Amino acid sequence: MLKRLTKEHKRTALFLIVLLGLFLRLRGLERVGFNDDEIQKVEAAHSYLRGDLLVNLEHPMLLKSLVTLSLGAAEVWNRGLGISHQISDEVAVRLPNVIFGSLTAVVIFLLAQEFFGFEVALLSAFLWAVGTIAIAVNRLAKEDTLLVFFTWLAYYLYLKAKKLGPTPTRTQRAFYAASGASFGLMLASKYFPHYLGLNFFYYFLVRKQAQFPPRRRVDTLLVFGTCSLLFLLANPVILQPSTLRHMFHYVQEETITHHGYLMMGQFYSESLAFAGSMPLYFYPLFLGIKTPLPILAALSVGLVEVWRRRREAGPFFLIFMFLFWIVPFSLVGGKWLRYMLSWMPTVCIIAAIGMVQIFALLSAWLRQRTNRLFILAASSASAVVLLAAPLWVAVKAAPFYSLYLNPLGAGRVGYYFPHDEINDAGLREAIQQICLTAPKGAAVGGEAPPIFAYYLHKFGREDLQYFQLSDSRKRDEAPRSAYFIVQDGRKYFENRAFIQELESDDRSPAQVIRVAGACAAKIYHAQELAQLKAPR
Numbered sequence: 001m002l003k004r005l006t007k008e009h010k011r012t013a014l015f016l017i018v019l020l021g022l023f024l025r026l027r028g029l030e031r032v033g034f035n036d037d038e039i040q041k042v043e044a045a046h047s048y049l050r051g052d053l054l055v056n057l058e059h060p061m062l063l064k065s066l067v068t069l070s071l072g073a074a075e076v077w078n079r080g081l082g083i084s085h086q087i088s089d090e091v092a093v094r095l096p097n098v099i100f101g102s103l104t105a106v107v108i109f110l111l112a113q114e115f116f117g118f119e120v121a122l123l124s125a126f127l128w129a130v131g132t133i134a135i136a137v138n139r140l141a142k143e144d145t146l147l148v149f150f151t152w153l154a155y156y157l158y159l160k161a162k163k164l165g166p167t168p169t170r171t172q173r174a175f176y177a178a179s180g181a182s183f184g185l186m187l188a189s190k191y192f193p194h195y196l197g198l199n200f201f202y203y204f205l206v207r208k209q210a211q212f213p214p215r216r217r218v219d220t221l222l223v224f225g226t227c228s229l230l231f232l233l234a235n236p237v238i239l240q241p242s243t244l245r246h247m248f249h250y251v252q253e254e255t256i257t258h259h260g261y262l263m264m265g266q267f268y269s270e271s272l273a274f275a276g277s278m279p280l281y282f283y284p285l286f287l288g289i290k291t292p293l294p295i296l297a298a299l300s301v302g303l304v305e306v307w308r309r310r311r312e313a314g315p316f317f318l319i320f321m322f323l324f325w326i327v328p329f330s331l332v333g334g335k336w337l338r339y340m341l342s343w344m345p346t347v348c349i350i351a352a353i354g355m356v357q358i359f360a361l362l363s364a365w366l367r368q369r370t371n372r373l374f375i376l377a378a379s380s381a382s383a384v385v386l387l388a389a390p391l392w393v394a395v396k397a398a399p400f401y402s403l404y405l406n407p408l409g410a411g412r413v414g415y416y417f418p419h420d421e422i423n424d425a426g427l428r429e430a431i432q433q434i435c436l437t438a439p440k441g442a443a444v445g446g447e448a449p450p451i452f453a454y455y456l457h458k459f460g461r462e463d464l465q466y467f468q469l470s471d472s473r474k475r476d477e478a479p480r481s482a483y484f485i486v487q488d489g490r491k492y493f494e495n496r497a498f499i500q501e502l503e504s505d506d507r508s509p510a511q512v513i514r515v516a517g518a519c520a521a522k523i524y525h526a527q528e529l530a531q532l533k534a535p536r
Contacts, residue, residue, distance in 0.1 A: 013122060014109055020391075021129030022102040025138050028399025029098065030088045033428025038093055038141040039450035041067045045093075053236070057243045060235040062188040063143050066096035097145040101138025104149045104345070105129045111156040112349050114163070115314030123352035124345075126387070130394040131348065133290055136402035137341045140423070144341045146189035152345050154182035155199060158223075162203065166213035173222055176215075180223035184230030191247070195342070196227070202320050206313055258447070258470060260493040261335075264416055267493060271333040282335040283326060287347070289409040289416065292390045295351050296406075302354030318353075321346045337402065337420035355386050400425060400516040414518030419489035424448060426513040426520025428455055430485050433511055433523060435459040443482040445469045447490035470494035482526040483510075488519065 034042070040056050045068040047055040056064065074092035105125040113121035128134055138145050161175035183196050206212055215223075237243050261270040261278060269277040279285075288296065306315035325343040329335070362382050397404040402421045403413050414421050431452060434444055443465045446452055452466045467474035469484065470492055486499055486509075502524055509522035 010118060010122070014106065014125060017122070017125050017129050018102055018105050020126075021105050021135075022098065024130065024135055024394050024398065025098040025101055029094055029139060030090045031399045032090070032139075032423075032425045034090060034093070034451060034454060035140070035424035036448045036450055038090075039454050041093055041141045042071070042089065042454065043450070044068075045071050054240060054242055057237065058247060059143055060188045060191060061237055062185065062234045063096065063141065063146055065234070066146075067093050067141060070095050093141045094139055097138055097141060100149045101134065101145045102129070104134075104138075104145075104152065107149060107152045107156060108345050108348060111152060111159065111345075112352065114156065114159055115317060116349070116353065119356055120349065120352045123355050124349045127295065127348040127351055127390065128345065130390045131291075131295075131344060132394055132397050132401045132404045133287070133337070133340055134344050134348075135394065137338045139399075139401070140338065142338050143190040144338045147186055147192060147195075148341050148345065150182045150186035150189055151192075151195045151342065154179045154186060154196075157182055158199060161219070162212045165211075168216065168218075173219070176219045176222045177226045180226035181230045183223070184227040184232075185234055187227070187231045188234035192342075198321070198324055202317060205320070206316060211313065258490075258492040258494060260491070260496070262418055262488055262491050267491075267496065269333060270335070278333050278335050280330045283330055283340060283343070286337065286340060286417065286420075289405055290402075291406060292393045293406050293408070294385045294389050298354035298358060298386060299347060299351040300354065301357050302350035302352070305353050305357050306350055318346055318350055322350065337417065337423075358382070358386065403516045403518055413516060414488065414520070418487075418518075422487070422489045422515065422518060422520050424451060424487070424489070426515045427451055427485065427487065430511075430513045430521040430523055431455045432459055433513075434483050434485070435461040435464070438464060438483060439481065441465060443467060443478045444485070445475065445478060445482060446485040447487065447492070447495065469498060472498075478526065480526055484524040484526065486522045486524065 041064055044056045044064040047053070048064060048068045049072070053061065070092045071089065074087040074089075078086050105128045108128050109121045109125040112124040157175050157179035161172050161179060164172040164175070183199075186195065187193060203212055203215075207214065232238070259269065260267045262268075263279070263282070268279070271277070291299070306318050309315040310319055322343075325346065329339060329343075359382065362378065366378055393404060393406075394401070402423060405411065405413060409416070427446075427448065428451075431444075431446075432455070434442075435456065438444070438461070440463050444452065444456075445467050447469055449466065449468065456462055456464055456466065467478060469475060469486075475498060484502060486502060491499055503522075507524070510525045511523040512519055513521040513523070
């Protein structure tokens with residue numbers, strides 16, 4: 001049916017999918033307070049405006065530059081035309097990724113169309129637009145959204161250059177140069193050069209296929225030349241010796257201040273070393289309980305189909321990218337939800353192939369029937385299950401997309417991966433509650449210094465004295481009037497003994513902040529705890 005659409009209709013369909021993805025990503029964007037990493041982007045943006053670029057050096061500059069522009073534009077808007085419709089800092093900081101995350105549907109469409117045709121391409125774009133995992137990460141001011149956009153754009157442009165054949169043309173050289181530029185912006189988004197290597201390794205493996213002639217020397221110069229140029233233009237701080245020193249310390253894990261990741265009630269080490277203690281099934285489990293069941297079924301069918309056609313260039317590309325993501329990322333000890341974003345385009349395309357197969361099998365079966373009413377009912381039911389169901393899930397999950405669970409999750413919201421699922425949601429509200437009730441100069445303990453500093457300033461309570469729960473000396477010195485904010489996602493090896501004592505059966509929190517049914521934060525008041533412990 002989709003094949004009979006005109007070119008104008010196809011463009012309109014893709015445009016509507018992008019708008020849908022933008023709507024879902026914007027919905028309730030300000031209802032979630034900043035997390036630790038996002039506050040660092042705010043601080044970097046303020047430093048950039050002062051002319052200081054040497055901040056937050058473990059990450060490249062591109063996202064921080066876009067956040068700076070967005071915050072500046074929001075400030076101009078708030079002072080002028082938008083004086084009655086203010087844009088919050090939370091929205092302004094996240095807006096660049098929301099836009100690029102929505103536009104990634106176009107990139108996935110273009111690449112999928114080159115390999116598999118329009119139907120698979122449009123379904124792939126739709127699955128990206130409504131996918132809760134993709135939406136959840138796109139709503140964070142983290143580098144992964146830009147990384148995925150420019151990586152997959154570079155893959156598409158490089159594929160276009162390859163498919164133009166062995167005869168060199170100006171158009172082919174332009175595609176090679178554009179792909180290199182996109183790879184450069186990828187590196188200016190996040191220091192993941194292995195994605196560039198995967199592209200060349202794939203074409204090395206399929207070099208015998210006639211549609212992919214070998215790259216000429218001038219093409220190589222174009223790719224790496226534009227890559228280097230755009231990387232340096234978008235990320236000039238890489239030339240500073242202090243940046244390289246900081247990156248070295250970062251790789252050596254010398255910048256990590258807390259240790260431990262709570263998963264399903266058990267602590268694991270999040271060391272970056274291979275064969276780390278975090279479970280190998282982290283990402284498959286995340287995908288399995290965070291993806292609507294119809295899409296999981298389509299993914300299973302799609303995996304069978306691409307494996308059956310693995311000798312073809314397109315299916316082999318998907319298998320290659322699927323395995324070269326899940327295997328190494330599962331072996332590395334440190335695992336985070338945001339890393340999954342680079343895997344999701346592959347997952348979306350494979351699931352779209354599965355959906356096309358399911359529709360094809362259903363159509364073949366229905367052609368054997370003569371009851372038109374039955375045919376219409378069966379076709380409508382399949383469309384509802386495979387298309388309307390994931391859209392409904394995305395609408396219902398807003399604005400806390402990372403907390404969505406399918407029936408396999410057994411309703412245990414926030415239990416499996418509290419750090420990534422809750423991601424400091426509710427902490428802003430907990431800090432606000434303390435700001436409303438705490439006496440002047442009261443001590444407040446927590447585990448996210450930048451967030452506390454930002455919101456204590458925002459709520460006008462800079463008189464409150466913050467200390468970290470993992471700092472045993474500061475914790476012991478805390479006065480009887482101290483407040484403690486406990487988050488499951490902020491439990492570490494350094495503070496778990498203290499928190500276990502705090503959460504013992506005879507101690508009730510002064511207040512519990514819940515987000516979408518999950519316990520996001522608990523507020524304890526030391527004075528009340530002392531009263532509970534006192535003999536009666």
